[in-house]
Amino acid sequence: MIETRNLCKRYGRVTAVHNLNLFIRRGTVFGIVGENGAGKTTTLSMLATLTPPSSGKAFVNGFEIRRQSAEVRRSIGYMPDSFGVYDDLTADEYLEFYADCYQVPKSVSASRRRELLAWVNLEDKRDTYVNALSRGMQQRLEIARCLMHDPAVLILDEPSSGLDPRSRIELRAVLQRLRTLGKTILISSHMLHELSEIADEIGIIRGGELAAVAAVDVMRAHTSAYRTLRIQGAASAQQWESVLSRDSHVAGLTLEKDGVEVLYAGTLEQQAELLRRLVDAGIPVYQFAEQPTDIEELFLRLTERTTTGA
Amino acid sequence: MWRNPLLRKEFRQRMRTARAPVVISGYLVSMSALTFALLYESVQGQTLLLLPARSEQIFVALSWLQMTVAAFLTPAFAAGSVSGERERRTLPVLLTTPLSPFSILAGKILSSSALLALLLMVTLPLYSLVFLFGGAVPQEVVSVFAFQLFTIVLIAALSVFWSTVVLRSGWSTVLAYATVAWMVVGTGVLGYGLSLLAERNPIDAFAVRWANELLNLNPLWVEASLEGAVQASPYAWVVFVAVYGVVAVALAIPAIWRLRPQAMSVFHRSPRTKSGGTSLL
Numbered sequence: 149m150i151e152t153r154n155l156c157k158r159y160g161r162v163t164a165v166h167n168l169n170l171f172i173r174r175g176t177v178f179g180i181v182g183e184n185g186a187g188k189t190t191t192l193s194m195l196a197t198l199t200p201p202s203s204g205k206a207f208v209n210g211f212e213i214r215r216q217s218a219e220v221r222r223s224i225g226y227m228p229d230s231f232g233v234y235d236d237l238t239a240d241e242y243l244e245f246y247a248d249c250y251q252v253p254k255s256v257s258a259s260r261r262r263e264l265l266a267w268v269n270l271e272d273k274r275d276t277y278v279n280a281l282s283r284g285m286q287q288r289l290e291i292a293r294c295l296m297h298d299p300a301v302l303i304l305d306e307p308s309s310g311l312d313p314r315s316r317i318e319l320r321a322v323l324q325r326l327r328t329l330g331k332t333i334l335i336s337s338h339m340l341h342e343l344s345e346i347a348d349e350i351g352i353i354r355g356g357e358l359a360a361v362a363a364v365d366v367m368r369a370h371t372s373a374y375r376t377l378r379i380q381g382a383a384s385a386q387q388w389e390s391v392l393s394r395d396s397h398v399a400g401l402t403l404e405k406d407g408v409e410v411l412y413a414g415t416l417e418q419q420a421e422l423l424r425r426l427v428d429a430g431i432p433v434y435q436f437a438e439q440p441t442d443i444e445e446l447f448l449r450l451t452e453r454t455t456t457g458a
Numbered sequence: 459m460w461r462n463p464l465l466r467k468e469f470r471q472r473m474r475t476a477r478a479p480v481v482i483s484g485y486l487v488s489m490s491a492l493t494f495a496l497l498y499e500s501v502q503g504q505t506l507l508l509l510p511a512r513s514e515q516i517f518v519a520l521s522w523l524q525m526t527v528a529a530f531l532t533p534a535f536a537a538g539s540v541s542g543e544r545e546r547r548t549l550p551v552l553l554t555t556p557l558s559p560f561s562i563l564a565g566k567i568l569s570s571s572a573l574l575a576l577l578l579m580v581t582l583p584l585y586s587l588v589f590l591f592g593g594a595v596p597q598e599v600v601s602v603f604a605f606q607l608f609t610i611v612l613i614a615a616l617s618v619f620w621s622t623v624v625l626r627s628g629w630s631t632v633l634a635y636a637t638v639a640w641m642v643v644g645t646g647v648l649g650y651g652l653s654l655l656a657e658r659n660p661i662d663a664f665a666v667r668w669a670n671e672l673l674n675l676n677p678l679w680v681e682a683s684l685e686g687a688v689q690a691s692p693y694a695w696v697v698f699v700a701v702y703g704v705v706a707v708a709l710a711i712p713a714i715w716r717l718r719p720q721a722m723s724v725f726h727r728s729p730r731t732k733s734g735g736t737s738l739l
Contacts, residue, residue, distance in 0.1 A: 234471065249557050
């Protein structure tokens with residue numbers, strides 16, 4: 149449904165997207181995650197036919213984005229990360245305008261507008277001017293706008309950016325309902341945990357390259373077994389390594405100025421045993437604590453730039 | 459064309475605010491006051507004294523004033539149309555709809571011209587007052603109105619194209635007004651200067667030739683030629699339409715490219731675009 153082959157985008161000497169190879173099956177919700185400037189928006193904007201690629205190919209709903217851009221545009225509902233709305237139009241007129249742009253028949257348009265406004269919980273805002281809606285409501289209206297012509301593919305670029313926590317929760321509920329429509333959805337975010345609640349598959353993009361791709365349940369299985377331990381103590385690098393490398397549950401080790409950070413896959417009892425061994429080795433341990441784990445970082449360390457199948 | 463969704467949306471937006479009726483009412487009141495003042499001044503309080511020749515002068519004065527106002531008001535409505543969409547961040551979504559660049563530009567041009575066209579229409583009863591006293595003939599009035607309408611659409615088109623090419627409302631406004639200033643003031647001053655030179659030195663072929671060519675590019679001059687108020691070629695309007703038509707097409711090409719580079723792929727042999735292609739985001 150969405151496929152990219154060595155897709156590249158360069159702006160002068162800067163490469164925004166480098167040899168991106170992506171395959172998203174029909175009906176899949178695919179989350180693309182990465183920091184600001186990683187290349188998410190450029191990728192999505194190329195797939196939405198807004199930015200011409202420098203090289204490579206991409207297909208959306210079977211249409212090539214450069215040669216068949218008109219067909220691609222008819223197949224997609226695109227929501228940019230930063231969007232504006234038209235003043236002096238009501239929510240209903242706003243949807244009507246886009247329905248007309250997509251030549252949705254008048255007989256269908258009116259009922260679909262009603263349904264979609266109800267679907268995104270804005271039925272009581274039908275006659276409210278769009279610029280008078282809150283940001284969260286505008287985001288939901290944008291999702292309704294994306295669905296107005298019943299596209300096969302939705303491309304949503306950071307739909308929850310700039311929202312307060314309450315609006316974020318409301319939008320997440322709408323996005324989760326989107327899953328039930330059976331559409332192919334490509335959605336970006338800089339927060340992996342947010343996408344993992346919505347997506348079937350996740351791709352991590354870094355420096356314009358796809359660093360890892362995995363099914364969400366595979367990723368959860370990989371990451372839930374691991375904990376990050378922060379151990380502070382007075383010991384040399386050799387002393388830390390001599391004790392920690394003997395524990396088969398230590399999956400990763402990062403030496404720091406006053407201790408180590410350990411990626412640990414053992415049970416709580418095995419964790420207590422590790423602490424005992426450190427003390428027995430004569431290392432004065434000042435702190436032994438579990439740290440919040442950055443699952444994106446953890447996932448990348450585990451996959452080490454390899455991809456795992458769904 | 460009337461099925462253009464952008465045009466309908468713009469009409470809805472523009473006519474909904476207080477701005478449109480205020481502009482129309484203000485313009486009509488000003489023009490009415492001026493017309494009655496000119497009529498009163500020409501008869502000096504005695505209605506029976508109104509002569510057809512004086513009546514025609516009033517018609518010429520009113521139409522010149524109308525053309526000047528329309529020429530300088532049109533960029534105010536058109537120069538920020540596409541750049542404004544970009545600045546309001548509504549353009550990327552508009553560009554992912556199936557609307558063609560031509561439809562987008564046509565919608566913007568016609569919607570920005572509409573209010574000005576409406577201003578022309580509301581002054582028609584004033585012209586009928588001038589008719590009462592003879593002087594101007596209906597064909598003259600029709601040709602003047604048609605030319606004014608064409609000039610408004612032309613200036614709106616040039617302003618919308620500038621707005622699309624530079625994508626900054628400030629710059630597009632400057633360029634649109636520079637274009638209008640050239641059309642109304644630049645060609646007038648240069649053309650009139652050269653014609654004065656040609657009168658004093660009739661053997662200067664350059665001055666003789668270019669005086670008329672430049673004046674043919676001035677909307678006020680062409681309008682005056684349609685009214686028979688100046689001695690000009692009967693085809694002055696043809697030169698005006700042809701030259702500015704070419705200019706508009708030349709500016710439309712980069713505007714279309716700006717909106718959708720793929721639309722211009724007919725000019726590229728290779729399917730690959732150069733790196734660093736334009737982005738409207």
